[in-house]
Amino acid sequence: MVQPQITLYATDFSPYSHSVDIALLEAGVNYTRFEVDLQNKPEWFIKQVNPAGQVPALTYGGSDAPPSEPSLDSIKLRESHVLLELVADLFPEARLLPEDPTHRAKVRLFMDVLKTKLLPVWYAHFRGGQPAEPFLVVLEELQAMLPPTGFVAGEWSIADAAIITILVREEVILELEHEVSGWSAGEGKRVLDILHGPRFARLAQYQRELEGRPAFKATFDKAQIADKFASWFNRVVRLRKQQV
Numbered sequence: 001m002v003q004p005q006i007t008l009y010a011t012d013f014s015p016y017s018h019s020v021d022i023a024l025l026e027a028g029v030n031y032t033r034f035e036v037d038l039q040n041k042p043e044w045f046i047k048q049v050n051p052a053g054q055v056p057a058l059t060y061g062g063s064d065a066p067p068s069e070p071s072l073d074s075i076k077l078r079e080s081h082v083l084l085e086l087v088a089d090l091f092p093e094a095r096l097l098p099e100d101p102t103h104r105a106k107v108r109l110f111m112d113v114l115k116t117k118l119l120p121v122w123y124a125h126f127r128g129g130q131p132a133e134p135f136l137v138v139l140e141e142l143q144a145m146l147p148p149t150g151f152v153a154g155e156w157s158i159a160d161a162a163i164i165t166i167l168v169r170e171e172v173i174l175e176l177e178h179e180v181s182g183w184s185a186g187e188g189k190r191v192l193d194i195l196h197g198p199r200f201a202r203l204a205q206y207q208r209e210l211e212g213r214p215a216f217k218a219t220f221d222k223a224q225i226a227d228k229f230a231s232w233f234n235r236v237v238r239l240r241k242q243q244v
């Protein structure tokens, strides 16, 4: 059977888009990728693809159409964790989710903690000027959920795609130490040293293994992501100053 078309609407700096890119590549799927300019979102994107105006979003199936004119009969979906499950379900032979139901449950629990606990404290730290410790505590909780070797569920799964894109962006942001974060001088370096120290030894080893996978390497250009974050942060600072 011919695989129905898949179009992923994504933005390079978005960790959520990046996770879906990784899952699609890990599954060896042919897909079309459309880069959405979030500063200048096309009207058709909001009207016809994702009314929430966010990336990632995905269209599946339907008649042939260019990404900027999505066909009416394709299925439109969004939310990175939903899309990760979708890719795993569409391509079961790629084993993006383990077969054992208890291992699948581990994957889902890890993704739940990531979404409901880690992301709020991550944003609070790097955009809200809040202390790093709550973020580090949740990261430790996630580290404790890892087996002694290998990935979240032993074999690679969508849970690994979900977290690696956050871990690498966290490093970029800490290295940037941009004024938008509202940190005192040296905070980025201090947190980086903690992440690279004994407290997070297992997480760092896990991160290195994930960074070594071909699907990750093919989708991550650290210098380019750092540039994008820097211009985003500069824009936020400019806007904040205009509002004062």
Ligand SMILES: N[C@@H](CCC(=O)N[C@@H](CS)C(=O)NCC(=O)O)C(=O)O
Pocket (backbone or CB within 6 Å): 011, 013, 014, 015, 016, 038, 053, 054, 055, 056, 078, 079, 080, 081
């Ligand atoms: N919960 C969503 C979050 C997606 C999200 O926040 N996307 C950001 C980019 S990282 C976005 O599209 N922002 C544009 C906007 O909200 O206008 C997911 O996991 O897919």
